[in-house]
Amino acid sequence: MLSKLLPYRIFDKFDDISPEYLTSRGIKFLFSDVDNTLAPYEVPEPDDRIRAWLDSLKDAGIRVILVSNNHGDRIELFNRTLGLNAYADCKKPGKKRLGEIMKSVGATASDSAFLGDQIFTDVLSARNLGIKIALLVPPIKDKLTLFFRFKRLMEKPIIRKYYKIHGGEKK
Numbered sequence: 001m002l003s004k005l006l007p008y009r010i011f012d013k014f015d016d017i018s019p020e021y022l023t024s025r026g027i028k029f030l031f032s033d034v035d036n037t038l039a040p041y042e043v044p045e046p047d048d049r050i051r052a053w054l055d056s057l058k059d060a061g062i063r064v065i066l067v068s069n070n071h072g073d074r075i076e077l078f079n080r081t082l083g084l085n086a087y088a089d090c091k092k093p094g095k096k097r098l099g100e101i102m103k104s105v106g107a108t109a110s111d112s113a114f115l116g117d118q119i120f121t122d123v124l125s126a127r128n129l130g131i132k133i134a135l136l137v138p139p140i141k142d143k144l145t146l147f148f149r150f151k152r153l154m155e156k157p158i159i160r161k162y163y164k165i166h167g168g169e170k171k
């Protein structure tokens, strides 16, 4: 169970993931979470940093697909000027909707990577889809509800194990 939840790699922030990192691993599709991965909850539209990163991926031939559990209005507004394939109410980590989305964009597990800030939502989604390259970033700005604090607490042993295996760093 623990190993299924282990991220393939933890990055400090989304734009530390270079196009080369992905293309050298045969990645053509990047499924990305939105909230707390690319932008905090309360930021409705992407900033220049997000755009620059997305442009660099696009130039490298990588298709980014936004997959969020948030509602349609949020994702529609966020994607308004980006024009990506973007899906709301994905019900991560369930694999039914995500599997349909993967199929509809023509992605397979071996040419896809999955990016998010939550182990039990995003890393687990990747694993449920058979995607090995599950990339994790720390949440940009966490919600401070009890439920979220509990989820973060549950993530800690997994993060600790990751750093034990990969060396270096904290937590």
Ligand SMILES: [Mg+2]
Pocket: 033, 034, 035, 036, 037, 116, 117, 118
């Ligand atoms: Mg998130």
